[in-house]
Amino acid sequence: MSPKTLYDKIWDAHLAHEAEDGTCLLYIDRHLVHEVTSPQAFEGLRMTNRAVRAPDKTIAVPDHNVPTTPDRVSGGMNEESRIQVEALDKNAKDFGIHYYPVSDVRQGIVHIVGPEQGWTLPGMTVVCGDSHTATHGAFGALAHGIGTSEVEHVLATQTLIQKKSKNMKVEITGKLRPGVTAKDITLSVIGKTGTAGGTSYVIEYCGQAIRDLSMEGRMTVCNMAIEGGARAGLIAPDEKTYKYVQGRPHAPKAAQWQAALNWWKTLYSDDDAHWDKVVTIRGEDIAPVVTWGTSPEDVLPITGTVPAPEDFEGGKVEAAKRSLDYMGLTPGTPLSEVKIDTVFIGSCTNGRIEDLRAAAAILKGKKIKDGLRAMVVPGSGLVRLQAEEEGLADIFKEAGFEWRLAGCSMCLAMNPDQLSPGERCAATSNRNFEGRQGRGGRTHLMSPAMAAAAAVTGHLTDVRDLM
Amino acid sequence: MEKFTTLSGIAAPLPLINVDTDMIIPKQFLKTIKRSGLGVNLFDEMRYDDDGNEIKDFVLNKPAYRNAEILVAGDNFGCGSSREHAPWALLDFGIRCVIGPSYADIFYNNCFKNGILPIVLPQEQVDVLMKDAEKGANARIEVDLAAQTVTSSDGEVFSFDVDGFKKHCLLNGLDDIGLTMEKAASIDAFEQQASAARPWV
Numbered sequence: 001m002s003p004k005t006l007y008d009k010i011w012d013a014h015l016a017h018e019a020e021d022g023t024c025l026l027y028i029d030r031h032l033v034h035e036v037t038s039p040q041a042f043e044g045l046r047m048t049n050r051a052v053r054a055p056d057k058t059i060a061v062p063d064h065n066v067p068t069t070p071d072r073v074s075g076g077m078n079e080e081s082r083i084q085v086e087a088l089d090k091n092a093k094d095f096g097i098h099y100y101p102v103s104d105v106r107q108g109i110v111h112i113v114g115p116e117q118g119w120t121l122p123g124m125t126v127v128c129g130d131s132h133t134a135t136h137g138a139f140g141a142l143a144h145g146i147g148t149s150e151v152e153h154v155l156a157t158q159t160l161i162q163k164k165s166k167n168m169k170v171e172i173t174g175k176l177r178p179g180v181t182a183k184d185i186t187l188s189v190i191g192k193t194g195t196a197g198g199t200s201y202v203i204e205y206c207g208q209a210i211r212d213l214s215m216e217g218r219m220t221v222c223n224m225a226i227e228g229g230a231r232a233g234l235i236a237p238d239e240k241t242y243k244y245v246q247g248r249p250h251a252p253k254a255a256q257w258q259a260a261l262n263w264w265k266t267l268y269s270d271d272d273a274h275w276d277k278v279v280t281i282r283g284e285d286i287a288p289v290v291t292w293g294t295s296p297e298d299v300l301p302i303t304g305t306v307p308a309p310e311d312f313e314g315g316k317v318e319a320a321k322r323s324l325d326y327m328g329l330t331p332g333t334p335l336s337e338v339k340i341d342t343v344f345i346g347s348c349t350n351g352r353i354e355d356l357r358a359a360a361a362i363l364k365g366k367k368i369k370d371g372l373r374a375m376v377v378p379g380s381g382l383v384r385l386q387a388e389e390e391g392l393a394d395i396f397k398e399a400g401f402e403w404r405l406a407g408c409s410m411c412l413a414m415n416p417d418q419l420s421p422g423e424r425c426a427a428t429s430n431r432n433f434e435g436r437q438g439r440g441g442r443t444h445l446m447s448p449a450m451a452a453a454a455a456v457t458g459h460l461t462d463v464r465d466l467m
Numbered sequence: 468m469e470k471f472t473t474l475s476g477i478a479a480p481l482p483l484i485n486v487d488t489d490m491i492i493p494k495q496f497l498k499t500i501k502r503s504g505l506g507v508n509l510f511d512e513m514r515y516d517d518d519g520n521e522i523k524d525f526v527l528n529k530p531a532y533r534n535a536e537i538l539v540a541g542d543n544f545g546c547g548s549s550r551e552h553a554p555w556a557l558l559d560f561g562i563r564c565v566i567g568p569s570y571a572d573i574f575y576n577n578c579f580k581n582g583i584l585p586i587v588l589p590q591e592q593v594d595v596l597m598k599d600a601e602k603g604a605n606a607r608i609e610v611d612l613a614a615q616t617v618t619s620s621d622g623e624v625f626s627f628d629v630d631g632f633k634k635h636c637l638l639n640g641l642d643d644i645g646l647t648m649e650k651a652a653s654i655d656a657f658e659q660q661a662s663a664a665r666p667w668v
């Protein structure tokens with residue numbers, strides 16, 4: 001047998017049909033659904049009298065639109081959001097799919113709930129009408145975002161029409177330095193390859209620094225594969241993966257666990273597998289980073305200075321000009337002197353327990369800078385509970401953070417959590433696009449520890465100075 | 468889905484790289500449960516000021532481009548969120564074809580599902596068409612999907628590649644769910660074999 005990559009193996013195990021022209025039907029093991037990209041798909045099913053083919057493999061949870069203030073169940077939701085959430089309530093019921101409503105403690109961001117409940121398992125194909133589905137690749141699952149027409153296609157047929165992507169290997173060798181986290185890895189990779197560097201590829205992340213990451217850290221890395229343009233990001237499963245999965249509500253049990261494990265252990269890229277593209281970064285070379293512009297590729301070490309448009313080439317010169325203007329930054333300013341107004345800790349990139357622990361470790365016994373607005377939005381109700389049990393919630397509250405309910409919140413600002421024009425935010429989310437966190441809002445992406453450090457000082461800060 | 472065969476239309480130039488789907492249709496318009504009506508909010512934050520007035524020099528607000536059916540775009544167009552609201556908004560405005568050097572993967576696929584043809588051409592050729600588009604309403608660009616050609620207003624012809632299956636669906640306005648359902652026997656067979664091999668799934 002010819003050597004294969006992990007992606008090749010998962011692909012081959014899910015190929016339901018291949019036409020002569022190479023168009024394939026890929027079978028989908030898990031379909032995750034949320035309120036914003038699904039209403040039109042369910043409407044399509046109704047109009048054509050089609051059922052959901054595999055309701056048992058379909059899981060829905062509202063997250064994008066739901067307010068995260070404590071009054072949300074008692075009416076703190078605006079009319080339009082309420083309509084979408086109610087539509088999902090009804091669609092889940094009518095079509096008989098698994099559902100975690102707003103009132104359920106397990107509710108949260110779909111990419112946090114899936115792994116937490118054991119829906120995401122190694123070797124699976126996982127899709128969702130959301131680009132950050134790439135997160136689930138941390139388990140060695142082939143996971144990617146799809147559009148609403150494809151959501152309807154998967155609901156109706158449990159398959160996707162696909163052409164195979166190319167294989168790209170991103171290797172992070174050696175060890176990370178203190179203060180450097182999974183977020184710094186994933187941002188640094190995008191800084192190096194650009195937002196289109198992964199287009200038409202599926203990335204497998206490997207190397208010592210990746211192996212050393214916890215499952216939470218691996219999810220952070222894979223989450224942003226899409227910001228690098230890749231269809232999906234993957235990490236081969238290992239003992240850490242099995243340990244994380246075992247005992248979760250929907251993970252296999254008893255004899256099935258053993259059978260699953262036997263298969264999972266075959267899920268790795270063969271030594272002599274073919275890679276269409278390879279990127280290698282030394283773990284030791286990665287610094288704590290922040291973004292300065294309006295594209296996730298605008299990444300620099302916190303020790304750097306705001307660049308000038310002339311530092312770039314081609315279309316990027318104009319783009320950098322526009323970014324700097326939007327961000328209100330002057331070339332040559334040290335990044336660590338950029339003052340912020342707001343701190344947002346949360347999202348499917350960094351809303352897991354380990355992220356909250358990392359931020360709380362910096363904040364313990366400290367207060368946020370006077371006049372700052374700061375909020376923590378746990379990624380799920382269960383993360384929230386655990387953080388309360390571990391005393392993290394108290395650390396955040398005592399420091400001056402708002403302690404919210406689970407949801408996407410200020411990551412995309414569909415709910416009332418928004419930046420106002422010109423407001424500058426240190427955010428642990430994944431997109432710094434113009435207007436992403438609110439019209440005119442300015443976003444700097446960074447790790448939870450770096451966001452916590454910025455909260456304490458009131459400006460972008462090298463977390464190593466507070467360690 | 469409406470068929471796409473040929474198109475002769477006004478092309479609007481948008482020479483920006485990395486135009487993301489948040490720019491194409493900001494999130495406040497994702498609260499709809501319908502596919503239609505998003506055209507007025509296409510490029511909302513670039514198109515209107517804080518009071519909702521049109522920004523005069525944004526391309527789609529210029530009289531010459533109000534009826535544009537083609538968009539000439541920069542590298543990596545449609546990156547970011549998977550929202551299909553982006554092609555819905557383009558379509559609702561009247562855009563049936565985008566021409567650019569590259570697209571983000573999900574956006575590219577979403578276009579085909581909605582009868583929009585995203586054409587990939589090398590940067591130099593996009594540059595020619597961008598200049599052409601800047602001439603305004605008198606410069607019509609022609610697109611022929613069957614022949615896989617784009618013709619500039621000066622008669623210069625560029626050929627483009629497109630996946631055979633996607634082309635077939637677009638030319639005939641085919642709903643691919645229906646096409647896939649014709650393969651139900653294969654899916655059934657796969658499902659049986661897979662659930663024997665991996666019963667825990």
Ligand code: SF4
Nearest residue numbers: 132347348408411412
């Ligand atoms: S947290 Fe942000 S990126 Fe993640 S699913 Fe929600 S909106 Fe998307």
